[in-house]
Amino acid sequence: MDFDYSEEQRLLFDLIDRFGAANYPAAGREPMLADLAVGDRRRWDELVDLGVLALAVPEHEGGMGGSATDVMAVMEAFGRHLIPEPYVSSCVLAPALLAGTGHGATLTAITDGSAIVAAALIEAESGFALDRIETRAEPASDGWRLTGAKTHVEDGGGADIFLVSAWTGDGIGLFRVPAGAPGLTVMRARSIDHHRHARLRLDGVTLGADAIVGEVGGALPRIEAAVDRAICGHLAEAVGSMDALVAMTLDYLKTRHQFGVAIGSFQALQHKIVDMAIAAEEARSMAYHATLHLDRPPAERRRAVAAGKARVGQCGLFVGRQAVQLHGGVGVTAELIVSHHLQRLMMIDLAHGDSAHHVRRFAEAA
Template sequence: MDLNLSDEQKLLRESVERFVAGSYDADHRRKMANDPLGYSPAVWKQFAELGWLALPIPEEFDGLGGGAVEIGILMEAFGRGLVSEPYVATVVLGAALIDRCGSAAQKQAILPKVADGSLKLAFAHSERAARFDLAKVAATANKTAQGWRLAGSKIAVLDGHAADEIIVSALIHDHHGPSGRIGLFLVRATAPGLSISDYQRLGGGRACNIELSGAELPEDALLGDGHDALPAIEWAVDRAMAALGAEAVGIMQTLLDTTLEYTKIRKQFGRPLSANQVIRHRLADMAMQVDESRSMALRAALKVESPPLDRARAASGAKAKIGKCARFVGEQSIQLHGGMGVTEELEVGAYFKRLVAFDTLFGGSAHHYARHAQLGRTSVPA
């Protein structure tokens, strides 16, 4: 298998790295950290103009028809700049679920607006009692004469405060199929009965919790024909984990580069820190962990459209391995910077915080080691 990037992919990487290097400096990141919106609408508009919002959307809906590898190229560069725009929520999760589950009319109404930047999405699925189990949903959707009535609560909705439409998962109760199947519903952010409480995420960006108190929705709020959406949810989350893994690789590479440069200029007893053999070994270990993580993220991206079992094992393997490597690289970076590692001037702490947040999104390393092992047992014939 040829794992080298194509000419188009190389151009994409060069363009996004150049954009991030020129637009995301320390001052911009501090400004976004204190901004109640958490991201820049002007930068989001530039994302649309550059075609990044349209990248994975099918061509018939004004997209570019890209795949998970192209998303990974973007996300790795985003990690280098600690980008806080709602790309994962809108494009990687939201648009993917619309494309996978929506009707032709719903796709035509939504996907072109995502591509041009005029519509932002969020995906509300996690619940307090679920403990990262995607099949556990307590929110309900009851059929009414006018449409649907949703009730329940969701937590840790990525960038839900900025979304125009929120895709909410709920158990369907009607007379047209088995009770208890999971459906996906489009809910306007301004819909009566929906309340949003947002908060700042560790490492930048924002998330929110939502409460649904008998929210009344029209008939066409249900995505698609109402079949069980759990397989599509699992696919979208595995896809998001591959993208977030690539972002973590970009963060880890930045920490490695920053630490390497610091040990060259920081002197102790008249010699640079990098002249110490023990320090060199630690830097070599960091570099190895970054390379291993990059390989795992690429493998997860390449397996996104594979059969469900192969895709899930690749995604969980990447999430578990990258989470472990990310913590090692982050901790080593802070320790090798000494007291400077926790000051705001160097931003090492900000990058480390984003890695800590990555490790908990969609389940930590321990959860995904267990999931990977369980899937491995499933794949072995009895």
């Protein structure tokens, strides 16, 4: 099977690859990360100009109607340069949740960059299970009242709108909640990979009737399918990160000298870099497999995505840790981007369920 990108997908990859190289250099990242910490959106506005925020939005909703493989090309470039923008959360997961539900205005806000959207789907007591929801949505005069709490809202620290799952009495519903809604408390924090996440507390947040996204009480299948698309975006990001680590580690082995020779001449280290390259290629194959199953029947999709998430997470941690080890003491310093890649791969492994969670999900889907 041909796993190469099409010409159009290669152009997408090259576009973001150049953007990443220009805006997120391997050296001197601290000023850029400081800007991100205070919510600077200059680089996000550049992505708007490139048009890629509309990639995963259907054409009939004003987007480009790109495929999951198109998103994969973009996210591989994101991973190569550790671009810490909320692309998967706002431009992959959110459109998959919103498409076809009558929330065209929010989709337009995503594509033109005027709003960043984050999904609040998991809770402290539920682990990574999307169907274990304690947050309640009760009918109120002309709308809904939401009460509960959400944890680890990926990229929620800079979000303007949240998509919140809640129990409606007859199933799980999904609700559009503005970040400034009365009764909503947003607790922001930076994770080790410098993404800005959040926790939410909803104390009787009152919403209009139009806040519901899709069918009342019937949102779980939509949520599960959308999260699988987000997972595949992260798998491609992990592949890009691993490729970057293999390349920079191989270059380091060729240039770092010990005992008068390049350390890459030591057979033991040659074995390690080969193992890293094999793991990165295995991760690429699993990411493709998962992505190409996104439009299959739900059981097939869940099994393929769970297998990809579990194995790519394992490969990513292996490659990241080997890269740090082969760089020696400098590998753990903040000045070298190797440690940043490992931190991001650790967070990708945790996003939407770690490897252990998806091994169980794979078994349950059999």
